[in-house]
Amino acid sequence: MLTFLGNDSSPKVVSAVPAMGDKELPRSQKIAILFDKPMNINSCVQSFSVSPATQGFYDLNDYSLNFTPSTLYNYGTYTYTLTKNCESKEGHDLKDVFTASFTVGNQTSAGTFPEVQSITVSAGSSSVCNSANPPSVNILSDSVTDACMGTPLRNKIKVHFSRAMDRGATISAITFSPNFNVTYYWESDTDLSISPDVPFPYQSRINMTVSTVAQDTQGIRMQIPVAGSFQVGTPNLVPRLTSLTVSTGTLADCLAGIGVLGDLTTTSITTACLGNPTNNPIVFNFSRPMNQVQTQSNIGFSPSFTGTFVWSPDNLTLTYTPDAKLSYGVRYTITVGQNVVTTDKITVEAPSTYSFVAGGPVSSSPTVQAVGVASQGCATTFPGTGSAAGGNWLSGSCYWDNTLAVLSPSSYTFRAGDDGTGASATTAACADVTSDNFRLIFTNYMDLNSAVNAVRLRRLSPPSTIVQLSSWTWTDCQAAFPYGCRVLNLSFAEQEASCNGSLFGNASTGGDFNLLRSDNTPAGFPYYMITVDTSARDVNNLPFSSNFNFTMEAK
Incomplete structure (x- = not known):
């Protein structure tokens, strides 16, 4: 508090807050000036200024001027000034120019700016990506071409800052290309975890930017924006057909219902059962839960035949049961199309075809x-x-x-x-x-x-x-x-x-x-x-x- 003494008729500042040199003040700090005489308060408002320039609201009466900033101060030093043009109601100027400086926040970081020290994603082979703890790679220091689609479901992006960050401002500074929905979670004031709502598309390149809108808890913004990218090069969540089975065996075994399962993904089958004994279910086993409707509509049989699809509760196994016995000696081709898709909308890498001969190969037509x-x-x-x-x-x-x-x-x-x-x-x-x-x-x-x-x-x-x-x-x-x-x-x-x-x-x-x-x-x-x-x-x-x-x- 400042006190000015004198016997002349000029008005004086009796006290002011903040006082010269006050430190670690809040970002909403008000400025209050008290006079010893009734003042022409409008002249005083015109004589008042804050540097750096700050907009605000005034609360006035004959003996005081009160200033409240309309937005929070940034962290740093501010100076407010009242010139001699501030007059009393008698028309006398303020005896002396009044000025004071104060500091908002801590000055220990003065002259430095917050930085992004690392942005990490999980990367590696499919087996590594599907493990419990796949390794993380910093995309700011390494060229990442084998990022996981998910680990095992989502590949979290983790950002580490040099100091405690303003959470809202920092999140608003982050953008992705292509854009996708994410969930943000602060593990600490310096560590932000970003979880995509769906796995990354296989073979896509993800670009990430943190702009200078990001600021620390003292309001100091990043001086330089940060950008990085990575290639999703590991197809660990791309669905695949782990097996495609039909019953196979001799005619006698098939008729007795004791045919054994053969896997079309690994074996050439020329003695598939026509029915064992009434039908021969064709069973698709997938590596990931599948979308039932879209997957069924993208599976085809040639020659075509009618049947019934039944899914397992976990959407991993699809059983197709023909309505009638297969025709002896006919080669049946099964097509699994490109648009076969998982429940989280990941398609197979490429279409595939498989075939088998029902009953056994036929060498020639009868004569x-x-x-x-x-x-x-x-x-x-x-x-x-x-x-x-x-x-x-x-x-x-x-x-x-x-x-x-x-x-x-x-x-x-x-x-x-x-x-x-x-x-x-x-x-x-x-x-x-x-x-x-x-x-x-x-x-x-x-x-x-x-x-x-x-x-x-x-x-x-x-x-x-x-x-x-x-x-x-x-x-x-x-x-x-x-x-x-x-x-x-x-x-x-x-x-x-x-x-x-x-x-x-x-x-x-x-x-x-x-x-x-x-x-x-x-x-x-x-x-x-x-x-x-x-x-x-x-x-x-x-x-x-x-x-x-x-x-x-x-x-």
């Missing part, structure tokens, strides 16, 4: 391996043997097999069974004979229905006749799944045969199981062609690649 008639020594099991010279209905072998050239139709002869004398079921003409019962031996085990429906016999020589399949039997069948047979025996009848009259299945004869015999008529010896068209399929659902045609002469 006829041999052809003959039942009266020959033609095999009843695969394979059949033909003759290079052809043969008749009494030969010791089939007419032909697929190792031989096909001869002219007259090289292959058969004897039709209906001699034209039939009148009742007891006549010889109406009894089935084996010399016109044809035998087809297939290379593959055949689907019974499609194979029978694909066979046709027709007379090529005039006059034309109507030929119908009367009955058929199969031999050389496999008892295990997928079943099927390889040898087909066929009995045909012609409408024109004597046992039928004008209709097939004559009630009086019990129907006809023979073709019309022609060796005892003047019409000559007609040709017949047996055909198997491409609608015939084997048990693996493979069709004939082309029609099979074989022509013979009826003797």
